Amino acid sequence: MIEMSVTVDSFDQARQLVELDIDVLCFGEEEFGLRLPHYFTRKEMSELVELAHKHGKKARVAVSAIMHPDKMEKIPEYLQFLESIGVDDIIVGDPGVIYVLQRDGYQLPYVYNAETMVTSSRQVNFWAKRGAKGAILAREIPFEELQHIGKEADVFTEVLVYGATCIHHSKRPLITNYFNFTQQQDNVSKEDGLFISEPKDKETHYSIFEDKHGTHIYATNDVDLMFELNELYEAGLNHWKLDGMYTPGEAFVTIVSCFIEAKKALIAGIWTEQLAKNLQTIVMENHPIGRSLDTGFYYLDPEEIK
16 A cells, blocks of 8 residues: 655645545644645644545644643644544654643654654654654654665654755744845745855755744755665555645645656556656756755665764
8 A cells, every 4th residue: 555645734725635645634723833835723633624525535634833831821722623623644753742642642643753853663663652642743854764764663664755955944934034134124934035045055945934933945856766766665555744944725636636647657566667757857846946845865875974
């Protein structure tokens, strides 16, 4: 089986996605969700859960923010809400939320995600023993290590096969502070398209934005593992994530459909390199202008990563 989890940026996009052969809709709201393409209201989240279930899909809510004390005080009420609307599972990285989940006995299975820190089967299994049904692996893991983690993990491990990679997060409003220091005025949201470059490498293009959670910086290149899907499938790494953080609307739906076609070909045993090339062409045509694609850390030698 291949399970495909996809993010959502609107109800219309969600409607298109559930009509495809995806398995999980991933979404959340602004207070407790971190780095999502769009933040939904609670009413909208309830409607998304209903939509997903109507089409036989799972609804997965990101409760992945860094939970400072003010947020932790609100967590019990939020978990009650998620339980009441029938969410299938939640994404959690903060141990405090896991403690509350178990202390109060909420019927909310969770997928562990501590972003860049989920890099070993030992860590995955630690949280599996504490109730995690799966884990979302860090996006900076080479294939050689992904294989080992997948074989040794006691629960499923999810791999990013398409989407952007956050490489830095600060709770501080770094862009606003910079504009204040330089006596400039500008907007700081994701939609404003701000970026920074390294002084010694003008080709770098790190997207940067602020939101309620602070400042986020993204890698120059987005991940695209279309040509590597066969290898992932053979290695048993069959939980795939597609993140539309920077790929909005129908463009993301089209890209998801390409990965679905690849998924069906793999399961049917009719995968070919030519099919991958054809699908990759469509992916590149729909990927946002100004954002490039590569395979991330996939082919790196683990010994070279410090």
